[in-house]
Structures are given as C-alpha cells and as structure tokens.
Amino acid sequence: MLDNLHLFLTILEKGGLSAAGRELGLSPASVSERLSMLESYYGVTLLTRTTRSISLTDEGRTLADGARRLLAEADELESRVRRGAETISGPVRLSAPVDLGQTRIVPIVDRFLDAHPDVTVDLNLTDSFVDLVGQGIDFAVRYGTLADSTLKAKPIGENRRVVSASPAYLARHGTPGHPDDLPHHDCIVMRFGINSDRVWPFRVEGKPHAVTVRGRRIANTGDLVRRWALQGHGLCMKSVWDIQEDLDAGRLIEVLAPFSAGRTALQIVYPPTRVQPRRVRALIDTIAGELAGGAAG
Known part of the structure; x- marks a missing residue:
C-alpha cells in the first residue's frame, strides 16, 4: 500500500503515468495496473485522465494530502528505527x-x-x-541451565552454589562434616514464588545426594538470605558469585566443600x-x- 501511494504521488509530480513509470522503472502497463488497484481498494476514481493531461478528483485530492503525511511519517518511523539499530540510544x-x-x-x-x-x-x-x-x-x-528452549543464551562463566555460615554460628553450633548433618542445623531457606528451596543438592562418593533441610527463616530474596547468614542465624546455600567477597573477608565460612554438587552456568538469555x-x-x-x-x- 505504501508503494502504491508513493506511485500515486509520483504520477502527480511527473504529470502522467508514463513519466512516473520511467522515474520508478516500471512499465506503463504496471503503472496503470497499480493505479487501478489503488482505486479499487478505495472504491473511488482518483484521477481523471485525457490524452494530454491528468487531474485529481475530489477523492484523489484528499488521498494525495493524506498520502504525503503518511509517507512522511513512515520515513520518520524508519529513520528512528534504523537509528535505534545503528546508534547507542534509547531504552x-x-x-x-x-x-x-x-x-x-x-x-x-x-x-x-x-x-x-x-x-x-x-x-x-x-x-x-x-x-x-x-x-x-x-x-x-x-x-543454571536454560529451561525455555525458545530463548537464546550467551555464556558468561560458571557458577557454584556453596553452603556457608558466619564464624559466630559455627562457633555456637559446630561445623557440619557431612550433608546428612544438615537436618540438625538451622538452615536459611530461599523461596521462589510458592516453592521453598528446602532440598539442597550434593555429591557423595560421586553420586547425587539430596538433603532436605529445615530452618526457622525463609526469604524470597537472596539478599535477605545472605544478610541473615551474616548475622549468624543459620547456614545458607548461595551462589559463590553472591558471597565471594564475604568468603574472602572471612565474614562467611564455606562448609561441606568436598560434597559440592558441581558447577552450573551463568549466562545472559534473550528472546x-x-x-x-x-x-x-x-x-x-x-x-x-x-x-x-x-x-x-
């Protein structure tokens, strides 16, 4: 439709169908056919043609005014979209x-x-x-792994979930030596929506070993889980990316490292x-x- 409107305005600018065809590289028959399609679409006659000249009907004049505005807006839209693809600007x-x-x-x-x-x-x-x-x-x-297979992924690096606690907590309650010791400890649990992450994964003698933990504190943000652990309220299982500085500074102590479940992906995903x-x-x-x-x- 935009192409046909552009052709219509070119006919007016050049003063005839043949001249418009030469300008756009179209045959006279093609120009005539596309003009007829435009008139059929709107159900009106747009041009009055004689052997020597063309003139606009009232409906043609209305369409010409609107087409100029529409094509100008289309050009502006294309320019804005292309700028978004070529320049670093926008949301x-x-x-x-x-x-x-x-x-x-x-x-x-x-x-x-x-x-x-x-x-x-x-x-x-x-x-x-x-x-x-x-x-x-x-x-x-x-x-973690990409659950939605319709998304694309850009790998960043590897992630490891670690169990840790503050020195104060370990001093009071002791350090677990095996994942099966965890049910006797206060564990800070992360909640995702309506589901609580109470099953913590490990590997024992090379085989997957899941342990169901208990605790008096459940949080829906990892930040709160970390802060409660720093305050000595229990053991937590967190991404090492989130607590590396705490581990380096000794504010948190990793436990059960020999039983780590292994590494998972950290990645950027996008439609x-x-x-x-x-x-x-x-x-x-x-x-x-x-x-x-x-x-x-």
Whole structure:
C-alpha cells in the first residue's frame, strides 16, 4: 500500500503515468495496473485522465494530502528505527537476580549509562521467574541451565552454589562434616514464588545426594538470605558469585566443600529476535565481558 501511494504521488509530480513509470522503472502497463488497484481498494476514481493531461478528483485530492503525511511519517518511523539499530540510544529493559544485580550488575549499568547518555535502563531485580517476551524485557542474567528452549543464551562463566555460615554460628553450633548433618542445623531457606528451596543438592562418593533441610527463616530474596547468614542465624546455600567477597573477608565460612554438587552456568538469555538494537547488544556485551573478567571462584 505504501508503494502504491508513493506511485500515486509520483504520477502527480511527473504529470502522467508514463513519466512516473520511467522515474520508478516500471512499465506503463504496471503503472496503470497499480493505479487501478489503488482505486479499487478505495472504491473511488482518483484521477481523471485525457490524452494530454491528468487531474485529481475530489477523492484523489484528499488521498494525495493524506498520502504525503503518511509517507512522511513512515520515513520518520524508519529513520528512528534504523537509528535505534545503528546508534547507542534509547531504552533497555533487563532482569537479574537480586544479589548479583546489586553487587555486580548495577555498577556495570552505572558505568554504561555514564558512557552513553542517550540510553535509559529499566532494571528488574528479582529472584523469581521472569517471562521475557510477555513482559517486554530485552534480556536477563540467569543462573543454571536454560529451561525455555525458545530463548537464546550467551555464556558468561560458571557458577557454584556453596553452603556457608558466619564464624559466630559455627562457633555456637559446630561445623557440619557431612550433608546428612544438615537436618540438625538451622538452615536459611530461599523461596521462589510458592516453592521453598528446602532440598539442597550434593555429591557423595560421586553420586547425587539430596538433603532436605529445615530452618526457622525463609526469604524470597537472596539478599535477605545472605544478610541473615551474616548475622549468624543459620547456614545458607548461595551462589559463590553472591558471597565471594564475604568468603574472602572471612565474614562467611564455606562448609561441606568436598560434597559440592558441581558447577552450573551463568549466562545472559534473550528472546530470539532477528535484530537487536545496538544499545541492547552493547549492554549485553559489556555485562558479559565484565562479569567474565571478574568471574567468581
């Protein structure tokens, strides 16, 4: 339809069908056919034609005025979309786990915004599942395997979940020497939506070994789980990315390391769109590069 409107305006500009055809590289028959299609679509006659000239009908004049505005808006829209693909400007929406987001993602985003003043960022920090497509989110940083096979993934590095506690807690309650000791300890449990993560995975003699833990504290954010552990309220199982600084500083002590369940992925996931705006690609590459460069042990 836009092409036919452009042809219609070219006929008016050039003063005839043959001249418009030469301008656009179309045969006279093709020009006539497409003009007839346009008139058939609107159910009106747009041009009055004689052997020497053409003139607009009232309906043709109305269409010509509207077509000029419509094509100008279409050109502006295309320009804005192409600028979004070629320049680093415009909005980016992303999601990340709370702890990782606050300690690692936010500083990266702040530096990115300083470097690109025409970008805006909408950051959703949550430990719950996020529907990227349904919520219009450009990408998310996620732990673990990719559950939604329709998404694409960019690996960042490896993640390891560790059990840890504060020195004060271990001094009061002792250090567990085997995963089966955990039911006798106060464990801080993470809740995802309506499901509580009470089953902690380990490996014993090379085989998977799950232990159901108990505890008086349940939280729906990893940040609160970490703070309760730092305050000495119990053992927690957290991503090493989230507590590496606490481990390095001795604020938390890792336990049961020989029984670790192994490493999982840390990755950026995004919908399988054909072309991502440059601003989105740039922030994905920046986050992936900086996190990979400072990977947790």
